[in-house]
Amino acid sequence: xxxxxxxxxxxxxxxxxxxxxxxxxxxxxxxxxxxxxxxxxxxxxxxxxxxxxxxxxxxxxxxxxxxxxxxxxxxxxxxxxxxxxxxxxxxxxxxxxxxxxxxxxxxxxxxxxxxxxxxxxxxxxxxxxxxxxxxxxxxxxxxxxxxxxxxxxxxxxxxxxxxxxxxxxxxxxxxxxxxxxxxxxxxxxxxxxxxxxxxxxxxxxxxxxxxxxxxxxxxxxxxxxxxxxxxxxxxxxx
Amino acid sequence: xxxxxxxxxxxxxxxxxxxxxxxxxxxxxxxxxxxxxxxxxxxxxxxxxxxxxxxxxxxxxxxxxxxxxxxxxxxxxxxxxxxxxxxxxxxxxxxxxxxxxxxxxxxxxxxxxxxxxxxxxxxxxxxxxxxxxxxxxxxxxxxxxxxxxxxxxxxxxxxxxxxxxxxxxxxxxxxxxxxxxxxxxxxxxxxxxxxxxxxxxxxxxxxxxxxxxxxxxxxxxxxxxxxxxxxxxxxxxxxxxxxxxxxxxxxxxxxxxxxxxxxxxxxxxxxxxxxxxxxxxxxxxxxxxxxxxxxxxxxxxxxxxxxxxxxxxxxxxxxxxxxxxxxxxxxxxxxxxxxxxxxxxxxxxxxxxxxxxxxxxxxxxxxxxxxxxxxxxx
Numbered sequence: 001x002x003x004x005x006x007x008x009x010x011x012x013x014x015x016x017x018x019x020x021x022x023x024x025x026x027x028x029x030x031x032x033x034x035x036x037x038x039x040x041x042x043x044x045x046x047x048x049x050x051x052x053x054x055x056x057x058x059x060x061x062x063x064x065x066x067x068x069x070x071x072x073x074x075x076x077x078x079x080x081x082x083x084x085x086x087x088x089x090x091x092x093x094x095x096x097x098x099x100x101x102x103x104x105x106x107x108x109x110x111x112x113x114x115x116x117x118x119x120x121x122x123x124x125x126x127x128x129x130x131x132x133x134x135x136x137x138x139x140x141x142x143x144x145x146x147x148x149x150x151x152x153x154x155x156x157x158x159x160x161x162x163x164x165x166x167x168x169x170x171x172x173x174x175x176x177x178x179x180x181x182x183x184x185x186x187x188x189x190x191x192x193x194x195x196x197x198x199x200x201x202x203x204x205x206x207x208x209x210x211x212x213x214x215x216x217x218x219x220x221x222x223x224x225x226x227x228x229x230x231x232x233x234x235x236x237x238x
Numbered sequence: 239x240x241x242x243x244x245x246x247x248x249x250x251x252x253x254x255x256x257x258x259x260x261x262x263x264x265x266x267x268x269x270x271x272x273x274x275x276x277x278x279x280x281x282x283x284x285x286x287x288x289x290x291x292x293x294x295x296x297x298x299x300x301x302x303x304x305x306x307x308x309x310x311x312x313x314x315x316x317x318x319x320x321x322x323x324x325x326x327x328x329x330x331x332x333x334x335x336x337x338x339x340x341x342x343x344x345x346x347x348x349x350x351x352x353x354x355x356x357x358x359x360x361x362x363x364x365x366x367x368x369x370x371x372x373x374x375x376x377x378x379x380x381x382x383x384x385x386x387x388x389x390x391x392x393x394x395x396x397x398x399x400x401x402x403x404x405x406x407x408x409x410x411x412x413x414x415x416x417x418x419x420x421x422x423x424x425x426x427x428x429x430x431x432x433x434x435x436x437x438x439x440x441x442x443x444x445x446x447x448x449x450x451x452x453x454x455x456x457x458x459x460x461x462x463x464x465x466x467x468x469x470x471x472x473x474x475x476x477x478x479x480x481x482x483x484x485x486x487x488x489x490x491x492x493x494x495x496x497x498x499x500x501x502x503x504x505x506x507x508x509x510x511x512x513x514x515x516x517x518x519x520x521x522x523x524x525x526x527x528x529x530x531x532x533x534x535x536x537x538x539x540x541x542x543x544x545x546x547x548x549x550x551x552x553x554x555x556x557x558x559x560x561x562x563x564x565x566x567x568x569x570x571x572x573x574x575x576x577x578x579x580x581x582x583x584x585x586x587x588x589x590x591x592x593x594x595x596x597x598x599x600x601x602x603x604x605x606x607x608x609x610x611x612x613x614x615x616x
Contacts, residue, residue: 063474069359070382078418079340079355083347086283094422095479099332099382100605107476107606113486116474116607117390120361120380128379137397137497161354 002133002143002179003186004231008049009212010042011173014151021045028052029109035092036105037074039150043102044109046146046174051110054178061178062114062143063103064133066125070118071097073152076161102148115140126207127226130190133179146176147208175208188215188233190225246396247463247616249406250314251453251557252307255544256292261451264554265561268540268569269589273433274447280417289420289429292447292545300337300414300450304364305371307450308408312372314462315454317406323375324405325454328395329365329412330381330388332549332603337416364412376404382549384603385511386472387411389552389611392455393470399457410452411553419548420446426480428515434546435573436512436539437519437585444513447545451554459616465560468596468612469498475606481517482602487525491598494610495529498596505535505612506595507568509559510585511602512539513546522600523581538586542572552601556613559597563615568592 012019021041026032029048033041043065051057074097081087095101099118107116115138121128126147133143151172152158159168180186207225214223214231223231253260256274257267266272278291294303317325339356346353360366365378379394381387388411395407413419423429423446430443455467471493475486495502511522526534540555540562547554562569571585596614603609 068361070361072356072359075336075339075359075418076355078422079343082283082340082417082421083343083353083355088283088287088421088425089418091422091426094418094425095604097418097422098384098604099387100384100603100607101479103474103607104476104479104605107474111476113474113476115472116383116605117472118382118605120382121378122360122362122366125362128377131377132379132394135394135397135401135403137400138394157354161357161359163358 001191003183004188005180005183006054006178009175010045014170037096039071040102042174043148046176047106050176058142060114062140063116064129064145065103065118066129067148141181143179148174190231193230244400245466246399248465249454249456252310253451255449261557261561264558268543271572290445303450307452311452322373326376326404326407327369327374327378328391328409330391331412337414383607386601386603386607386609387549389601389609396467407455411550413548413550415448434514434542436514438574439576439578441514444546447547449547449550449554470494470611472609482521484524488528490608491529491610498612500596505598507592507597508537509599510539511600523583536586536590538571
């Protein structure tokens, strides 16, 4: 069972011209991050919002980043550069598509030195990360878990890439959850459902979004997460 | 405090590397210091580029390679259909499906289409396809922590079995030749001109390679099992995105030893990450010295023979070191001739007999992802 202490998120529908996340990141953190890509900017924004709600993130916190399509925009850009222009990726372009790099920048910014993972399962990446976080052998007292989905422009091409219709709305998001097993007043707990649920309640980005909406709502009851997890708000929480 | 966790057994393995099929072939190559001399030429760029590379012989596409190696590992472990329903799939890969995406995009462009770079981008798709093809009924996980990816896959699979959440785990390391990795490491000036010489004073970088390697981890001792995975640890080094610090390396090794319930002085040999880059080898050498002080056991790097197989090296190098030690020796570090005074340590220069006992395995990845494992003969 995981005790949830805080969460923070950014979720927005994509518009034809991308919002400049560097400006937002500077406004929210007071820091200029150089030579990072949009995926890392999104990850940092969500993690920093979660830290703001938590008050502090302990230095021994484990950092798990779950996503279905990591570093997609830069990977597309590198492939197009090689194929259309015969151009090799620059050192920073290449470094930034490495699976860990968003986790590195978050750990560096928040002063974390615990374990770190980047992991994926088709449309169930959040659930996969929760399963691994629950391993006793990992010995995590605290963990920061993020689910990040990045927009890629032009949107018409992205819809084709994802196999969506021409009018389908697209989103990008960064949802972060801070678990603290020593927290005396958790806002919710997440635990295995006890058996595989027959049908997923939601999938992929919808899971992370559903969880943040559930946590931010006034309602009670429980929320099914994927096939194997259940979230329950704790009634005594403020 | 030292404790003895429930053991997790390696139930055989299979691999396809630059030395062809099988762990035995790769282990023999390491013991005989057979360094591949292959190169890969990358056309269609501003200027043609030729790089040393450890390629898998033949032309089997990556999906076929995966299925063949996985099937061989499952057959070697004698898993039945009923066993597979309680088996999880753990894949570690740095580049994932990118080689396939590169091929599809190039083919679309050649056929006159505008093309879409990276269609259906799902990093877990490889695992899902493989699980379906192999009849695996347990959960699938894909780890993308760069060069420590399949080491982390081994570690988390072992923990799942230790806690009896799974009976078996099929663990794969997968890395297929792709232009992004080749050109990316070249652009970072990390690729050696001709030879990889880990820990040598004149080392000048890595030589990349490709591989698919698989093993089955199980919670029960079988007649064929010869090694167990005693434990390990993972830590993030947030001090630099690509250069690991000695302090964090020492810390992850100490945590791995604690998880395994093994004292540093019990370690009989070390399989170093040993990439042959200036910064990696320096960080690792100084980290090892912090842990072992003046009692550093024999250590080696096998990347000069296998190439740096990035996300695949965790499983591949673990299995190949097992193969070497089963033949009685820790292989020499091919290409090493001269001690670097800044490192102050010397890897094995000849094949070295190693008695039975725990072995430490190091794997470090970009983004500060460090993973150490401890294995021992059953």
